[in-house]
Amino acid sequence: MMNANNQDSGDDDPGNTNAFLNPLLIIALSITSLIAIWGLVDTAGLADIAARLVAIQFTSRAWFIMLAVSFMLLVCAWLTVSRYGRIKLGDDDDEPEFSTISWLTMLFAAGMGVGLLFWGTAEPLTHYDYIAEYSGSREAASQALFVTNFHWGLHAWSIYALTGLVIAYFSFRRKCPSLVGAPVLDTFGKNRITCVVAWMSNLLAIVAISIGVGGSIAMGVFQVQDGIDRLFEIESSGMGLTVLVFVTLCVAYFPALVVDLSRGMAKLSNAAMAVACGLMIYILIAGPTHYLMGGIVQSIGDYFGSVLVHGFRTFTFFDERVNNWFQSWTLTYMVWWIAWAPFVGVFIARISRGRTIREFICGVIFGPTIFSILWFGVFGGAGMYELLQNGSSIMAVVRENVSGVTFFVLSSFPLPLLTISLVIVAAFLFIVTSVVSAAFVLGMFSSAGDLNPSVQIKLSWGVILGALGFVMILSDNIAAIKAIIALGSLPFVFVILLLVVCLLKTLKKEVAISK
Amino acid sequence: MSDIVDTLLNIEVFVFIGLLFWLYFKDFDKS
Numbered sequence: 001m002m003n004a005n006n007q008d009s010g011d012d013d014p015g016n017t018n019a020f021l022n023p024l025l026i027i028a029l030s031i032t033s034l035i036a037i038w039g040l041v042d043t044a045g046l047a048d049i050a051a052r053l054v055a056i057q058f059t060s061r062a063w064f065i066m067l068a069v070s071f072m073l074l075v076c077a078w079l080t081v082s083r084y085g086r087i088k089l090g091d092d093d094d095e096p097e098f099s100t101i102s103w104l105t106m107l108f109a110a111g112m113g114v115g116l117l118f119w120g121t122a123e124p125l126t127h128y129d130y131i132a133e134y135s136g137s138r139e140a141a142s143q144a145l146f147v148t149n150f151h152w153g154l155h156a157w158s159i160y161a162l163t164g165l166v167i168a169y170f171s172f173r174r175k176c177p178s179l180v181g182a183p184v185l186d187t188f189g190k191n192r193i194t195c196v197v198a199w200m201s202n203l204l205a206i207v208a209i210s211i212g213v214g215g216s217i218a219m220g221v222f223q224v225q226d227g228i229d230r231l232f233e234i235e236s237s238g239m240g241l242t243v244l245v246f247v248t249l250c251v252a253y254f255p256a257l258v259v260d261l262s263r264g265m266a267k268l269s270n271a272a273m274a275v276a277c278g279l280m281i282y283i284l285i286a287g288p289t290h291y292l293m294g295g296i297v298q299s300i301g302d303y304f305g306s307v308l309v310h311g312f313r314t315f316t317f318f319d320e321r322v323n324n325w326f327q328s329w330t331l332t333y334m335v336w337w338i339a340w341a342p343f344v345g346v347f348i349a350r351i352s353r354g355r356t357i358r359e360f361i362c363g364v365i366f367g368p369t370i371f372s373i374l375w376f377g378v379f380g381g382a383g384m385y386e387l388l389q390n391g392s393s394i395m396a397v398v399r400e401n402v403s404g405v406t407f408f409v410l411s412s413f414p415l416p417l418l419t420i421s422l423v424i425v426a427a428f429l430f431i432v433t434s435v436v437s438a439a440f441v442l443g444m445f446s447s448a449g450d451l452n453p454s455v456q457i458k459l460s461w462g463v464i465l466g467a468l469g470f471v472m473i474l475s476d477n478i479a480a481i482k483a484i485i486a487l488g489s490l491p492f493v494f495v496i497l498l499l500v501v502c503l504l505k506t507l508k509k510e511v512a513i514s515k
Numbered sequence: 516m517s518d519i520v521d522t523l524l525n526i527e528v529f530v531f532i533g534l535l536f537w538l539y540f541k542d543f544d545k546s
Contacts, residue, residue, distance in 0.1 A: 060524040188543055494531060501539050 024199060025446040025457065028206040032464045035211070035488075039471030046471070047480035054486045058327040061490075062314050068493055069334050070311035073158040075500060076361050079165075084507045085358030089165070090172040094354035104367045106266075106351050108273060115216065116152075116372070117276060117427050118223050120379030122405035124148045125387065125398045130325055141384050145295065145376060146302045150310055151333040152372040153303065154365050159337045159496065161364040163345030165357065166499040172353050174506070177449030180205040180342055180495065183502040201495045205342035206445050210461070211488030212339030213438040214468025215481045219403070220431035221245050221473055226404040227424040231417065242473055249431060250466050256436045257458045272429035275422050279410075280378050286413050287382050288389070295384065296377030303373060332482045339489030341496060346441050382409050402478060435465050 039046045058065075079085060088094060096103065127144035128137075135143065166183055176182035181198025188194045224245050228234070234241075284292055315326040352360050386392040386409065397408045410419040439461040443453025446461075472481045 056520060057524070060521045061528060064525075064528045188538070497531075497535060498538075501535050505539055 022447060024202055024206075024448075028203055028210075028442075028446050029460060029464065031203075031207060032210045032468065036464060036467035036471050039474065039484075040467070043471060043474040047475045047483065050483040050487045051480065054483045054490075055327070057490055058331050058486075062327070062331055063316075065331055065334055065493065066312060066314055068497060069155045069159060070308070072162050072496070072500070073155055073308075073311060073365075075504075076158040076161055076365055079507075080358050080361045083511060085356060085361075087169075087357050087507065087510065088173070089168040089349075089355055089357065089360060090353045094172070096352075096354040098351055100363070103351060103355075104363060105270070105273070107348060107364060107367055108371050115219070116375055117406060117423060117430070118219050118403060119148075120375060120406055121383035121394075121409045122398060122402045123151070124376060124380030125383045125394065125405065126402065127329070128384070128387070129395060129398060137388065141388065142295075142298055142302055145299045145380050145384075146306070146310075147329070148376050148380060149299055149303045149369075149373050150307060151330065152376070153369040154307055155311055155334065156337040157365040157368050159334075159341050160344045160348065161361050162500055162503075163341040163496055164348040164352065164364060165360060166503045167345050168349035168352050168360065169357075169503060169506075171349060178346060178349070178451070179445060179449045180499070182449070183499055183506070187502040187506050197498070201498070202445055204492050204495050206442055208339045208341075208489040208492040209343045209438055209442055209445075210464060210468055212336065212485055213343065213434055213465055215336075215339075215472055215485040216434055217246075217249070217431055217465065217469030218472035218475075218481050219478070220427050221249065221469070222403040222478075223406070223427045224424050224431075226401065227407055227420050227427070230404060230407040230411065231420050231424070239476075246466075246470060246473060249428070249435075252428070253432045253435045253439075254459070254462060256432070257439055257462045258455055268429050269433040272426045272433065275426040275429075279419060279422060279426075280375060282419065283382050283409075283413065284378050287378075288385050291385050291389070292378050292381040295381035296374060299373050299377050328479065328482065332486050335486045335489045335493070336482070338492050338496065339485055341492065342445070343438055343441050346444070347437065379406070379409065386412060435462065435469075438465060 035046070098106065124141075124144045127147050128140050131143050131147075132140040134140075167178055167180070170176040170183045170186055171178045174183075174186050176186050179198075179202055181201040184194050184198040184201060221242060225242050228241060228245070315322050318326075348364060352364075355363070383394060383405070386394045390412075392412070394405070394408055397405050406423060407420050410416050410423065413419065439458045440453065442461040442465075443457040444450060447453045447457055472484060475481060475484075
């Protein structure tokens with residue numbers, strides 16, 4: 001048994017260009033650049049191949065993905081109630097760096113990416129449109145909210161929680177470098193096989209993060225573009241505006257990669273979060289409050305009543321259409337969370353030093369889940385109200401232009417110009433802060449855990465993330481974006497499960513030694 | 516699709532799950 005802190009922890013001078021001689025960095029940059037170049041040269045071809053490969057994987061391994069995420073939730077539950085729950089993420093005398101309230105707020109900010117702004121109304125209504133064909137429209141509304149909450153709830157956050165827990169435990173308590181592969185070396189010792197596995201784990205994490213963040217850039221750009229279209233009442237601005245939004249985004253995030261703006265970034269992220277919360281409260285108060293609150297209360301009951309059972313549903317005995325829906329939504333979401341897991345995991349680990357495992361898991365899985373239920377209850381409920389009570393044409397927007405749905409809902413409330421502008425600003429801030437943080441984490445992973453990766457490395461990742469985002473924008477198709485993300489992140493599910501084994505084995509040993 | 520690719524993809528998963536169990540239960544300190 002050896003401690004991995006004697007491996008190269010990246011003591012290089014941050015400005016040292018020799019950091020580019022690191023094989024992991026070269027290979028990771030090459031793989032992601034090749035994907036980006038392929039996408040730029042033949043966008044349709046990349047999207048088509050990604051969709052085919054993902055369909056094969058999803059058909060053959062749907063059971064495994066659902067079993068894995070349910071297993072992760074059960075492991076989280078067990079760790080919380082077990083004797084391991086008292087173990088601190090850090091030394092025994094370490095105290096939490098942040099108060100519980102600001103810690104929970106930062107967790108929300110991590111999960112409150114651009115996705116919630118994008119899908120707040122669109123996702124429940126898309127499910128509604130589908131489920132209403134199978135069951136009555138009123139029943140479909142609550143089922144649609146349930147499925148949406150399932151996608152954004154405990155299962156998603158237990159993937160993040162476990163990844164973050166492994167990184168936090170091995171970094172702060174076992175004093176390993178903050179790398180995805182470090183727990184493997186710490187648990188099983190350093191030999192040829194474990195070094196290869198650890199190295200591969202780091203590489204897979206890098207590929208998963210870069211493709212996942214690239215997809216979010218594309219979705220964010222689509223949403224900002226649709227917001228501008230609606231704000232200026234443009235029928236369809238086409239690719240010109242999309243490219244303009246993308247270029248503005250790059251102009252905004254490149255300086256932040258050169259200058260250390262970590263504190264500023266945290267403030268921007270909190271500002272975006274505050275805007276999003278403000279909008280939610282505004283819709284709740286200015287909208288049909290009793291209807292929205294009724295929907296939220298029902299959602300809480302529906303969700304906690306069936307969440308565990310639903311985690312094991314694979315829709316095996318349904319027809320092909322239901323299976324396609326299951327693959328393109330539930331499975332895609334689960335692998336999307338897996339894609340973001342190393343990135344969000346590092347973030348939540350960094351802010352959680354000094355907390356016990358019990359506190360960590362309860363905060364990470366329950367806090368954001370309850371927030372998501374409120375969020376979808378308000379935005380999804382407002383959409384349902386438009387559809388079921390006002391009989392508006394919102395479903396046509398859902399079918400034709402999913403990124404414009406949030407703006408359609410806001411248009412039916414007072415002060416639409418203000419609220420639409422705020423969503424555009426918040427979406428923009430979320431993407432900028434995500435890209436800057438992702439470039440930092442990728443730089444850290446690709447320079448042996450160096451907490452101050454060089455500016456050149458961060459800029460390289462900034463360019464790659466931008467290029468991947470641009471490729472996905474060129475595909476101009478949300479389904480293609482989802483397929484590319486799924487393809488990049490599927491292998492990482494194996495890594496997370498291996499990390500869970502490392503964690504459980506090391507915890508067992510720690511408790512045995514302390515006895 | 517219930518062909519060789521499907522079978523191989525699933526066998527890979529079975530082997531991986533078996534490997535996880537083995538890694539969890541094997542005592543590497545004794546070896």
